[in-house]
Amino acid sequence: MQTQIEQIPGYTYGQVDPSPVSEADLDLLKQTVLFSDEDVQYLRLAGIILEDQTDAVLDVWYGFVGAHPHLARYFGKNNNLDANYLANVRRRFGKWIMDTCTRAYDQDWLNYQHEIGLRHLVKKNQTDGVDAEPIIHFRYLVAFIVPITATIKPFLASKGHSASKVEKMYAAWFKATTLTVTLWCYPYTKAGTF
Amino acid sequence: MQTQIEQIPGYTYGQVDPSPVSEADLDLLKQTVLFSDEDVQYLRLAGIILEDQTDAVLDVWYGFVGAHPHLARYFGKNNNLDANYLANVRRRFGKWIMDTCTRAYDQDWLNYQHEIGLRHLVKKNQTDGVDAEPIIHFRYLVAFIVPITATIKPFLASKGHSASKVEKMYAAWFKATTLTVTLWCYPYTKAGTF
């Protein structure tokens, strides 16, 4: 694990401040997104399927962002993209795919979700020491649930699993994405409303 | 239209304050959730299919809320449910299903989405003149994208349409739900971050 942390610049899982969200809170959130033990199992399977495809997934997501100036701008300033910034974030994004599929959703996981939320807002640019747009606007964080969910299906289906298994992995991925994005929104919300 | 407005207490579509979100903003949001003209067509078809099933859909959603005290509490105070409040909101919720499928997503629509957001937060309880929990917490608003999306599929499939058409209606519904929930979150977000 330590090796992997060192390999991805700025990836500090297990080394961040505590989340204000407790495991008891998370349990209620999981119930709300219908997240069950079966979903955990299907995320594990998705992890095995996606492991050697994360680069191809990231190509699709980055292609989508790159094709939309209103999204690409966040990776630079005044519409000048910072290629190094993009490349650094991309590695952590790839790791997030695998973390989402394979990690236990415990307090460490909660803490890192909170950190990722901060990195889209008040801590943006700090991890990579870049001079880019100061925040990512909230609206796109939630809206992104759709492309991040919808585009994953062909990758889940690409290794010959039955349609029913693909559907179950896809449903688990949808729940996991919504769960994590919900947690990332915390820093954007007014005091007492989360 | 006027007749229908009078029929549903508290439903004030077309009669609310302007949304801070413009149609130009909405256009970028639509692009972000991959919302296309095809989705509009499939929402129309979904509207035809769901029209005589809204009560059954609401039974499922209210059943889900009722089975979870951490959700049901918002329909009352100190865990005492207000049956009238529930019933009133239910009628507007049913209308929202049809509005989502059939309305043009124009400035009037944007304005009412903002109003619905306010009604989950600072304007909660005012429309029905009730004494219930003061706000619905943000986390469940976003998390609810999953149950509101996932539970609709059997209803879309219940009238013999091809699997491919059902999938397309389902995808359009997912996008529309994410879009509206995103807009509802505005009042929860810190100034300048939406």
Ligand code: HEM
């Ligand atoms: C479902 C929604 C999203 C997911 C799953 C996602 C995923 C991620 C992940 C995993 C990271 C790296 C976290 C880390 O440092 O370990 C990250 C950072 C970042 N994301 Fe997102 N993201 C989402 C929405 C967006 C949107 C809408 C944009 C804007 C186009 C965006 C732009 C960025 C940028 C610029 C960073 C680097 C932030 C920094 O300076 O540290 N993300 N994202």
Ligand code: HEM
């Ligand atoms: C995808 C998420 C959600 C959808 C689609 C949704 C839908 C709606 C709609 C259409 C209305 C009526 C709006 C009007 O007045 O015309 C409403 C109001 C209400 N919703 Fe939600 N809702 C969502 C999340 C939640 C959650 C998580 C709760 C909590 C369990 C909740 C509880 C309520 C309550 C108590 C009201 C009445 C608010 C008032 O006092 O005016 N909703 N909702």
